Every structure is written in structure tokens, then in C-alpha cells.
Amino acid sequence: MLRVNRTAALSLLIISSSVFLLFQLYYYRKYVSKTAPHVQSRTGQLTSSDLHLQTVRMFLALVRRYRLPVFLADTAALTLLSQDALQHRDWLVQDLHCKFLCTNRPIISFALLANAWKFDPGFLSAAEQKGFELLQLRGTDPRLASLDTLSGEEIPLHFLLRCHRYIIQVVFLYERSGNYLWHGPLRLKPNMDRSFAPFKMLDYGRHAGAYDRLELVLTVLDGLDVRVPRNVSRFLSEQQNSHFLECHYRDARNFLQLYPDDSSSAAVDFRRKAKSLLHLASQTLAELNIPFWLSSGTCLGWFRQCSIISYSHDVDIGIFITDFSSNIVTAFRDAGLSLKHKFGKVEDSLELSFMSDDVKLDIFFFYKDGDVIWNGGTQAKSGKKFKYIFPQFSLCWAELLDMKVRVPCETLDYVLANYGPSWSIPVMSWDWKSSPSNVQENGMWPPKEWVDVIQVY
Numbered sequence: 001m002l003r004v005n006r007t008a009a010l011s012l013l014i015i016s017s018s019v020f021l022l023f024q025l026y027y028y029r030k031y032v033s034k035t036a037p038h039v040q041s042r043t044g045q046l047t048s049s050d051l052h053l054q055t056v057r058m059f060l061a062l063v064r065r066y067r068l069p070v071f072l073a074d075t076a077a078l079t080l081l082s083q084d085a086l087q088h089r090d091w092l093v094q095d096l097h098c099k100f101l102c103t104n105r106p107i108i109s110f111a112l113l114a115n116a117w118k119f120d121p122g123f124l125s126a127a128e129q130k131g132f133e134l135l136q137l138r139g140t141d142p143r144l145a146s147l148d149t150l151s152g153e154e155i156p157l158h159f160l161l162r163c164h165r166y167i168i169q170v171v172f173l174y175e176r177s178g179n180y181l182w183h184g185p186l187r188l189k190p191n192m193d194r195s196f197a198p199f200k201m202l203d204y205g206r207h208a209g210a211y212d213r214l215e216l217v218l219t220v221l222d223g224l225d226v227r228v229p230r231n232v233s234r235f236l237s238e239q240q241n242s243h244f245l246e247c248h249y250r251d252a253r254n255f256l257q258l259y260p261d262d263s264s265s266a267a268v269d270f271r272r273k274a275k276s277l278l279h280l281a282s283q284t285l286a287e288l289n290i291p292f293w294l295s296s297g298t299c300l301g302w303f304r305q306c307s308i309i310s311y312s313h314d315v316d317i318g319i320f321i322t323d324f325s326s327n328i329v330t331a332f333r334d335a336g337l338s339l340k341h342k343f344g345k346v347e348d349s350l351e352l353s354f355m356s357d358d359v360k361l362d363i364f365f366f367y368k369d370g371d372v373i374w375n376g377g378t379q380a381k382s383g384k385k386f387k388y389i390f391p392q393f394s395l396c397w398a399e400l401l402d403m404k405v406r407v408p409c410e411t412l413d414y415v416l417a418n419y420g421p422s423w424s425i426p427v428m429s430w431d432w433k434s435s436p437s438n439v440q441e442n443g444m445w446p447p448k449e450w451v452d453v454i455q456v457y
Helices: 006-035 048-066 075-087 121-129 232-240 249-258 265-287 296-305 328-334 411-419 447-453
Strands: 070-072 107-113 133-140 154-163 166-176 180-183 209-212 216-221 224-229 314-320 338-345 348-356 359-369 372-378 384-391 395-400 403-408 439-444 454-456
Touching: 048 107, 048 121, 048 154, 048 166, 048 224, 075 224, 075 232, 121 133, 209 232, 224 232, 249 296, 265 314, 265 328, 265 348, 265 359, 265 403, 296 314, 296 395, 296 403, 296 411, 328 338, 328 348, 338 372, 338 447, 348 372, 384 411, 403 411, 447 454
Parallel strands: 070 224, 107 166, 314 359
Antiparallel strands: 070 107, 133 154, 154 166, 166 180, 180 209, 216 224, 338 348, 338 454, 348 359, 359 372, 372 384, 384 439, 395 403
């Protein structure tokens, strides 16, 4: 009988053991870790984190089965992910410990790209079979609302799934015509259970929100395949400033019934040019990372009639002076606009005006002073200074002429300050030095400074 080569036998044993171990790891990764109904801690008892992870695991299994295009949108989990990626860059390593998806909160949020999903009622019944209780929140589709029709069909806005005392929020993100994503507010109807979830703790739903379109990546968190925004920090920043205001179409239609819009070819041509100019301004300032908002008559047009005021003959935007960049003039010139005038200085009452065709773009720079915000004006022939006082305001997103733009969140207060209680009545003749309700004289520029603070081209 031939003696077996000990080295060969040992090698065979090592290879066999390695193959068996790899098979076990594969089996656990593909079947057990994703579909097992229970996860136990090292002590053999289910912990709070175990239950949370188990709930998320069941939800993600349903997501894969019904091909729901969801991604992790939970601010607490993404904050942990962003911090860990910056500090350690080891978050791709699988770990049975619930490190990212268990955040000591009874809620976790996912977002669903609604335009890439076809509703399947089987998902809801399958979720119930898995032990989930479901609360559906629906609302009117704003994409179908306009000045012509006010009756948009209802669409799903939020799903709340409850299991093991944990809530999974699914936020529906819809594509809007301005090439951005939008979600609606979460509003409970009178017959809904107000104890279903700790609604005040939800990341999404206190108001509608708007986001730039984003790129997603597939990764592994706590042993689970999860899609996340590629740029987590940017998404979190957007989430903090996502508040969206819908135009008041009903009020706008009532206004236009009293004061029909000018349909002449000149008015139509102006609105077309104004839209093009606003789009160009938005692109130019975005490249400089300078936020702006609709101001003066352009803001009034959005708030009052959901459009541009055709007799205004210009486009008005506001920028906080703290966001000023010395590259603004060069950037607008490179974009094809010519500088019409430059009044004031960075420290006081700065104002820029550009021309595109025969439409003027006025950029007003705003200064914070205690509990008020103001912008300045200058009369070129006399050197007189004027100041326009506004109450404190924050910025929200809105849509104008199929563009995602910012407006003061406290829009009514802003408009009232500028135009007074009769803001809803059109005024064809407007004197910028005396007509605004919030204007006041602010002294004069010293003649020796005129060459710098009064520049007309």
C-alpha cells in the first residue's frame, strides 16, 4: 500500500476547509444575513438595535422584491456615514453590529424616486403579511395644477410603515419641470391615527421640499445593501434648506380675472426674454456658488400672479452682501450681459444692473442691521441715497417659469413691506424713490466719492 504524501494531504485539507468556509460566508451573506426573521445579540437576547435592524432588513427585502427605487435619506444615519467616511473611511466593511442604521431613534427615513416606480398594490399586502402596519399620506399633484385648472389628481406623498415599534418613513420624490426633485408636506386627515408615529421626530413632512437631482451609489451598511447619495454632505446641506413654497394658483387666477394679463406681442416677448434672463442669472450665480432670491417686482409677480409682471420691464433679484464676490461683474459679462450701472460700494448700498437685449437685470445687495434687513438705492444725478427696510426673513425654494428659484419664506411680509396693503392692485406708474412703502432717505454720497459710487455705462 502506497504511503500518502503528507504534504499533499495537508494541502488538500487546507483547500477543502477554505472552500467550505467561503461557502459558509457566501451562504450567510446571501441568505441568512438578509432574510433571517430574527437577529440575536451575543447574549442571545434581542436588543433594541437588533429589532431595529431586523425591521430595516425586512423592509429592504420587500424593496428588492418589488423593485422600489429607494435610497437612504435619514439625516441621522447619513450624518454618521459622512462623519465615519471622513474620519476612518472603513464604512464599506461589513459589521454585524448596527452602526449606521440604528441611530437611537424610533424612525428611519428612505426616499423613493417616484417617477421611476410603477405602483404595485402587491407591495402593500406583502408588507402587511410581514407584520408592517401602514399609514398612507396622499395629496394633490402640484405638477397638474395651473392657472387653467386647480384640480390635480391625488398622488402618494409619504408611506409610514410600523413594525416592532419602529417607523420607516418613505418619502416620495417627484421630478418637477424645473429639473429638480420635490416632495410634498405630510398632513394628517381628520380620521387618521395621530398616535401612529412620533410625527414631530420625522425628518420630512413639516413642509414641502425641493432638491437638485442627485446621483446614487450602492453600498453595504450594517451588512445590508443600501443606496445612498454619492455626495452625502451636499444632500444633508440641501435637506436643511429644502423648504419649498407652492405658488397660490387659486389666488393668482382670481387676480387675473380682475386684472387680465397683457397678451400683446410686446408683453409675450418680454416674458420670454425675462425668463431667459432669469435662467442665465441663475446659471451664472450658481457657478459662483452665490444664492439669490426674487426681489421687488419679480417677487411680487410670483406671489400675486405666479408669473412675471409684463409691464415691469426688468428682472429683480436680491443677494446678501455677505455672499458678494468680486467676480460677479466679470462672470455676467462673460455670460453676454453688459454692465449698465454700478451704484454704492460693498460696505454700503451696493447695486448692480446689467442689460440683456432690452431687458434689465437689477441686483440688489441686502445688509443685516439688528432686527431688520435693508438694501440701498442711489440717484445718479444728485448723489442722494435711499434705504428700503424689510423685516427679517429666511429663504425658501419656489418655482417660476419652470425654474427652481428662491423667494423670501415670509413672502407676504416681504411684499407688504415693499408695496404696502394695496400690493394686490396693479400700479402702472412707479417711482422707485417715493412709491415703495419702505423707502426712506439715507443722506447723500460725498461728491469726492461719486467717481467710485456712481458709475453709469
